[in-house]
Amino acid sequence: MTELGLGRDLRSNGYLTALKVAVLALVLLTIYNVSSFSASAESAVNRSFSAEAEVELYSLADTLADPDEFIRFRESKKSVSTLGEFYNGLSTSRELTFLSAFDQPLPISDFRGGEKFDVNTEMGLDPRGEYTDPMTGDYVRDVKAFQMNRATYDFYRLQVEDGSEIGWESVDYGSGTIPVLLGHDYVGIYEIGALLGTNYYSVEMDLTVVGFLEKDSSIFYKGEMNTFLDDYVVVPYPHSLEPATDDNLYFQGILYFAMINGDLVAERSMTAADVINKIGTVAAASGFDEYTLLNVPTYLVQYRQMRQLIVDNASLLVIFGLALSICVLLVTLALSYLLTRKRLPRYVTSWVVGRRLADIRRQNSLITAAEYGVLGAIVLVAVSRLPNWSFSSLTLVILIAGGLFVGDAILQWRLITGELGKNSRLAGGYR
Numbered sequence: 001m002t003e004l005g006l007g008r009d010l011r012s013n014g015y016l017t018a019l020k021v022a023v024l025a026l027v028l029l030t031i032y033n034v035s036s037f038s039a040s041a042e043s044a045v046n047r048s049f050s051a052e053a054e055v056e057l058y059s060l061a062d063t064l065a066d067p068d069e070f071i072r073f074r075e076s077k078k079s080v081s082t083l084g085e086f087y088n089g090l091s092t093s094r095e096l097t098f099l100s101a102f103d104q105p106l107p108i109s110d111f112r113g114g115e116k117f118d119v120n121t122e123m124g125l126d127p128r129g130e131y132t133d134p135m136t137g138d139y140v141r142d143v144k145a146f147q148m149n150r151a152t153y154d155f156y157r158l159q160v161e162d163g164s165e166i167g168w169e170s171v172d173y174g175s176g177t178i179p180v181l182l183g184h185d186y187v188g189i190y191e192i193g194a195l196l197g198t199n200y201y202s203v204e205m206d207l208t209v210v211g212f213l214e215k216d217s218s219i220f221y222k223g224e225m226n227t228f229l230d231d232y233v234v235v236p237y238p239h240s241l242e243p244a245t246d247d248n249l250y251f252q253g254i255l256y257f258a259m260i261n262g263d264l265v266a267e268r269s270m271t272a273a274d275v276i277n278k279i280g281t282v283a284a285a286s287g288f289d290e291y292t293l294l295n296v297p298t299y300l301v302q303y304r305q306m307r308q309l310i311v312d313n314a315s316l317l318v319i320f321g322l323a324l325s326i327c328v329l330l331v332t333l334a335l336s337y338l339l340t341r342k343r344l345p346r347y348v349t350s351w352v353v354g355r356r357l358a359d360i361r362r363q364n365s366l367i368t369a370a371e372y373g374v375l376g377a378i379v380l381v382a383v384s385r386l387p388n389w390s391f392s393s394l395t396l397v398i399l400i401a402g403g404l405f406v407g408d409a410i411l412q413w414r415l416i417t418g419e420l421g422k423n424s425r426l427a428g429g430y431r
Helices: 006-048 069-075 077-091 150-155 249-260 272-287 296-353 357-387 391-422
Strands: 056-062 097-102 106-109 139-143 145-148 160-163 177-182 195-200 201-213 220-223 223-229 233-236 262-266 291-295
Touching: 006 139, 006 296, 006 391, 056 177, 056 223, 056 272, 069 077, 069 249, 077 097, 077 223, 106 233, 150 233, 150 262, 177 220, 177 291, 201 233, 220 291, 262 272, 296 391, 357 391
Parallel strands: 145 233, 177 201
Antiparallel strands: 056 262, 056 291, 097 145, 097 262, 106 139, 106 195, 160 201, 177 233, 195 201, 220 223
C-alpha cells in the first residue's frame, strides 16, 4: 500500500511546508503585535489621555525668595500653620483640583537596587553610589522618589499592578511608617511588605511597600508629559495638614512648603480671572498670600499632540497589519494549494488500489495538523519573548490559527475529493 506518512511527506515537500509554516507564523505574529499595540494604545488614551483630562493647568509656587524672610517664616509656628491651612483649602476646593507632586530623592538604607535607581543617573551624572548618612550613620543610596497627594495619583490614573492601593485617608506621618508604592522596575528587587529605612525631611521613617505600579506609569511634571515612574519610589502625602507644633516645626516647615508647590487643574470653561479669584478666597481664609500663579500652556499642547500621535500610529499600524495579513494569507492559500496538488498523485494511487476515501482524508488531516502544531509552537515561543505581552491578543491569534486550520483542511479535502472523483471509474466509485 502506498505510504502516506509524515516522514515521506516531509522528504518530498519539506521546503514548501517550512515556507508555509514560516509565512503563517509571520501573519499570526503580525496580528498579535497589531492587536497588542492597539490594545495598549487604547488603554493609554483612556487612562492618561481621556477627554476629561483635557483641562487648563496652572502652576502654583510660593514667593518667599529672600533667604532671611524664608527662614523667619519657617521659624514661626503661626506662619507654618497658615501654610497648612492654605494647602487644606486648595485640596478641598470644589472648583479646582490641586495636584501636589515633588521629585525629592530619598536616602534609602541598605538599598537592594543598583545604579539605575540612583538619582544622579536621571540628571546624566555619575551615580554617587552608597555612602554613610552623617545624620543617621546608615549606609544609604539617594534614589529617585516622587511625593504626591491623592489628587495627583487619581488625575494621572495611576494604578497598582501587584499589591494594594494606598489607604490615603489613613496616611499618618506621626506613626513613623509610610505606605509606599514602587515603580515596575522594582519587581523582583523588593517584595510586598518590605521596609525601606529613610531620612525623610530630617525625620527617620520606615517606608512600607504595599504595591507596585503598572509598567510605564507616568505623570506630567515640569513640562514633560511622560515622566515615567518605573524606577521611582512613590510616597503619599498626608490627606490634610495639621497646625504646626513646637516639636515638629522644622519637619512641618519643609513638608508644607513642598506640598503647596504644585499644579492647579481648572475646567476649560474657567477663565484665568476665575482661577485667581478662587485661590484668593482660599488665601484669605488661611492667611497665607505669599504665592504666585503661572499658566502652564505646554500641558494642553503636549497632551493633544501625544494623544493624536498615539491614535494616528495605532490606526496606521492596524491598516498596515490588515494589508500585510491579507497578502500573506493569499500566499499561504497558494502554498497550501500547491502542496495538496503535489500530494495528489500518491492519494490517487492509494485510491485506485483500494484505500478508503476516509483514510486518505484522515491521513491528510494529520499532516495538516502537524503543520499547524509546529506553527503553534513557533508562535508561542516568539510571543513569550516579545515585550508586549497580551493575553487577549494571544487568544485572538489562537482563534485565528484554529480557523485557518479548519479552512485549510476543508480546502484540501475538496481538492482531494475532486481529484479522486475524476478517477472514480478506475476504482469503481467512492469507497
